[in-house]
Amino acid sequence: MPIHYLLPCIGCDYQFQLTTSQAGQPLDCPQCGTAIDVPKLGTLKRLPISDDSSPDTTASNSGDIGWKRYVFAIGLITAVVAGLAGVALYWYSQSLFTPVDIDGHIAMVEHDIDQFSAGELWHVWHQQDLEDGLGEWVEPKYMGYNIQSNHLKNFSYGLLGLAALGVLTLLSSFAMKR
Numbered sequence: 001m002p003i004h005y006l007l008p009c010i011g012c013d014y015q016f017q018l019t020t021s022q023a024g025q026p027l028d029c030p031q032c033g034t035a036i037d038v039p040k041l042g043t044l045k046r047l048p049i050s051d052d053s054s055p056d057t058t059a060s061n062s063g064d065i066g067w068k069r070y071v072f073a074i075g076l077i078t079a080v081v082a083g084l085a086g087v088a089l090y091w092y093s094q095s096l097f098t099p100v101d102i103d104g105h106i107a108m109v110e111h112d113i114d115q116f117s118a119g120e121l122w123h124v125w126h127q128q129d130l131e132d133g134l135g136e137w138v139e140p141k142y143m144g145y146n147i148q149s150n151h152l153k154n155f156s157y158g159l160l161g162l163a164a165l166g167v168l169t170l171l172s173s174f175a176m177k178r
């Protein structure tokens with residue numbers, strides 16, 4: 001049967017009945033709610049011993065411990081979920097994106113035009129005129145995808161920011177008292 005050491009509450013006349021396993025732990029007084037720190041083992045063993053050896057079940061661990069775990073869990077979940085979603089979305093947005101080398105394209109067209117004779121050039125121009133109609137602008141499909149890709153990329157940055165906030169929350173739970 002474990003030995004119970006008696007520690008008077010600093011806020012009222014309640015007597016904590018403590019075992020050696022509770023040394024150094026924070027406790028709330030069940031009578032007045034005052035938070036106390038159970039002394040370290042060496043000090044605890046010098047306290048008077050209770051002749052009533054029923055374990056003290058009324059004194060519970062401080063509620064701060066629960067809060068700390070709660071904040072830690074919220075931070076961890078936010079960091080993991082938002083982080084994974086952010087990375088996945090960023091990857092997806094990049095897979096949608098088609099890089100456009102405008103200078104390279106213009107150089108290629110100029111090179112092609114240089115190869116044509118005046119007659120061929122007129123022919124090509126005439127063909128273009130007939131097939132596409134002048135002045136009609138058809139947006140290439142990749143342009144729409146690129147715009148969508150940019151929106152998704154920005155959204156993924158938001159998610160990664162949220163993940164960073166989760167990490168901060170997680171870390172702040174360590175800084176919480178007790």
Ligand SMILES: [Zn+2]
Pocket residue numbers: 009010011012013014029030031032033034
């Ligand atoms: Zn008390």
